Amino acid sequence: xxxxxxxxxxxxxxxxxxxxxxxxxxxxxxxxxxxxxxxxxxxxxxxxxxxxxxxxxxxxxxxxxxxxxxxxxxxxxxxxxxxxxxxxxxxxxxxxxxxxxxxxxxxxxxxxxxxxxxxxxxxxxxxxxxxxxxxxxxxxxxxxxxxxxxxxxxxxxxxxxxxxxxxxxxxxxxxxxxxxxxxxxxxxxxxxxxxxxxxxxxxxxxxxxxxxxxxxxxxxxxxxxxxxxxxxxxxxxxxxxxxxxxxxxxxxxxxxxxxxxxxxxxxxxxxxxxxxxxxxxxxxxxxxxxxxxxxxxxxxxxxxxxxxxxxxxxxxxxxxxxxxxxxxxxxxxxxxxxxxxxxxxxxxxxxxxxxxxxxxxxxxxxxxxxxxxxxxxxxxxxxxxxxxxxxxxxxxxxxxxxxxxxxxxxxxxxxxxxxxxxxxxxxxxxxxxxxxxxxxxxxxxxxxxxxxxxxxxxxxxxxxxxxxxxxxxxxxxxxxxxxxxxxxxxxxxxxxxxxxxxxxxxxxxxxxxxxxxxxxxxxxxxxxxxxxxxxxxxxxxxxxxxxxxxxx
Numbered sequence: 001x002x003x004x005x006x007x008x009x010x011x012x013x014x015x016x017x018x019x020x021x022x023x024x025x026x027x028x029x030x031x032x033x034x035x036x037x038x039x040x041x042x043x044x045x046x047x048x049x050x051x052x053x054x055x056x057x058x059x060x061x062x063x064x065x066x067x068x069x070x071x072x073x074x075x076x077x078x079x080x081x082x083x084x085x086x087x088x089x090x091x092x093x094x095x096x097x098x099x100x101x102x103x104x105x106x107x108x109x110x111x112x113x114x115x116x117x118x119x120x121x122x123x124x125x126x127x128x129x130x131x132x133x134x135x136x137x138x139x140x141x142x143x144x145x146x147x148x149x150x151x152x153x154x155x156x157x158x159x160x161x162x163x164x165x166x167x168x169x170x171x172x173x174x175x176x177x178x179x180x181x182x183x184x185x186x187x188x189x190x191x192x193x194x195x196x197x198x199x200x201x202x203x204x205x206x207x208x209x210x211x212x213x214x215x216x217x218x219x220x221x222x223x224x225x226x227x228x229x230x231x232x233x234x235x236x237x238x239x240x241x242x243x244x245x246x247x248x249x250x251x252x253x254x255x256x257x258x259x260x261x262x263x264x265x266x267x268x269x270x271x272x273x274x275x276x277x278x279x280x281x282x283x284x285x286x287x288x289x290x291x292x293x294x295x296x297x298x299x300x301x302x303x304x305x306x307x308x309x310x311x312x313x314x315x316x317x318x319x320x321x322x323x324x325x326x327x328x329x330x331x332x333x334x335x336x337x338x339x340x341x342x343x344x345x346x347x348x349x350x351x352x353x354x355x356x357x358x359x360x361x362x363x364x365x366x367x368x369x370x371x372x373x374x375x376x377x378x379x380x381x382x383x384x385x386x387x388x389x390x391x392x393x394x395x396x397x398x399x400x401x402x403x404x405x406x407x408x409x410x411x412x413x414x415x416x417x418x419x420x421x422x423x424x425x426x427x428x429x430x431x432x433x434x435x436x437x438x439x440x441x442x443x444x445x446x447x448x449x450x451x452x453x454x455x456x457x458x459x460x461x462x463x464x465x466x467x468x469x470x471x472x473x474x475x476x477x478x479x480x481x482x483x484x485x486x487x488x489x490x491x492x493x494x495x496x497x498x499x500x501x502x503x504x505x506x507x508x509x510x511x512x513x514x515x516x517x518x519x520x521x522x523x524x525x526x527x528x529x530x531x532x533x534x535x536x537x538x539x540x541x542x543x544x545x546x547x548x549x550x551x552x
Contacts, residue, residue: 306335
């Protein structure tokens with residue numbers, strides 16, 4: 001121990017850092033000497049384990065004599081690992097039981113690089129298209145769809161503004177229903193008046209593009225916007241109507257002798273089966289009645305208060321609240337929404353830029369890969385000698401539209417649910433940005449309908465499925481919801497193509513038996529197979545619907 005200390009002191013005095021001795025030239029001799037313990041890996045004689053030369057090898061920092069046991073253990077483990085590597089003539093690779101990133105059992109979920117690759121692929125498509133057009137026509141882009149987008153654009157803007165503004169009539173109507181003490185109350189005649197107004201409103205604005213002879217691009221935008229604001233108006237009117245009825249009932253409980261004390265109805269009801277114990281229950285005592293009355297008052301008061309507890313009906317019946325709801329990226333009205341602290345203007349700029357970028361890509365895709373295919377097919381179908389030739393042309397057209405419609409579908413998804421809704425969420429400080437889920441992993445159409453368009457799913461579940469559940473079974477309510485959704489899709493296709501064929505309605509209603517088949521014991525649980533079937537039917541269905549509506 002004394003010699004080791006004096007050795008350290010000697011090196012500390014001379015201040016010279018000496019290089020490590022070189023290894024012997026023959027590694028076989030070195031390994032033999034190491035196994036015998038006569039020489040270390042650096043060619044020097046072995047030292048006691050507790051010795052410390054005080055000289056750094058350049059690979060690790062020497063430990064002081066008073067180092068804690070934990071540090072000594074870590075240093076020893078590192079030396080042992082380095083010694084194990086020195087025993088190898090060729091560098092080794094550490095192998096372990098690990099999963100690939102795409103394995104279903106993997107916890108890895110970050111695939112943003114593929115998202116970037118998607119945009120790079122679209123950029124390559126645009127560049128090659130521009131070069132081909134310059135070679136063929138001398139111009140980078142064709143002018144067909146671009147001219148359609150700019151035709152009567154001011155007329156479209158003014159009409160769209162008038163359509164949106166007309167939805168605000170629900171506010172004075174609701175104030176009239178709330179203040180009425182007779183047949184104009186919501187539960188008496190107000191609901192019927194609002195329903196008639198909504199029906200007349202829909203008929204007017206659906207026919208508006210036909211009366212003005214707009215292009216199909218303008219009809220696509222205006223029809224989708226009209227249906228969106230129909231759902232917004234319905235949710236605003238009917239939820240406030242429900243709150244109006246709740247407020248009247250709570251006020252009536254101030255005189256419980258003449259007021260109804262029936263339990264509140266919760267939507268959707270948990271079970272539609274009758275309770276057989278109701279007939280055997282005895283009449284409640286006065287103490288139980290008072291407790292039930294207090295509970296009923298509490299339920300009604302909670303219903304009139306927002307989930308965040310900041311707004312209570314009828315404080316929300318203002319024009320500013322109505323405008324704010326119309327701008328918020330949601331189809332279901334609430335008294336209050338969670339908000340962010342401020343607007344991120346840089347994020348808003350990028351999302352707005354992405355909206356125009358997606359519209360540009362959609363235009364290029366339709367101009368270069370969809371419209372020419374449909375135009376060529378329509379010319380060929382004019383002089384078709386047989387039905388077999390017609391089927392062959394249709395099949396060829398559908399096959400040529402598969403990839404363009406897959407790109408179009410993804411771009412439409414991004415521009416609506418990621419960028420347009422995200423931009424309006426930023427403008428209104430709307431904090432809930434969960435507009436979609438991982439619909440690309442869907443195994444059946446019910447799962448897709450829940451996760452592809454969450455705002456519409458919430459609307460249909462709340463105002464169609466939930467509203468019908470107290471009167472229908474679960475399966476019947478599901479059928480009614482799908483029926484209404486199919487009618488909406490058929491209305492959109494009819495307005496765009498100016499044809500009522502029923503292809504879209506039939507295709508969507510066929511989803512129910514397909515879902516029932518997928519949930520049988522032979523197919524259920526096979527997620528990979530079901531997801532493959534979902535994507536095949538999605539891509540094939542889009543191009544098939546387009547070909548049938550345009551050409552047949």
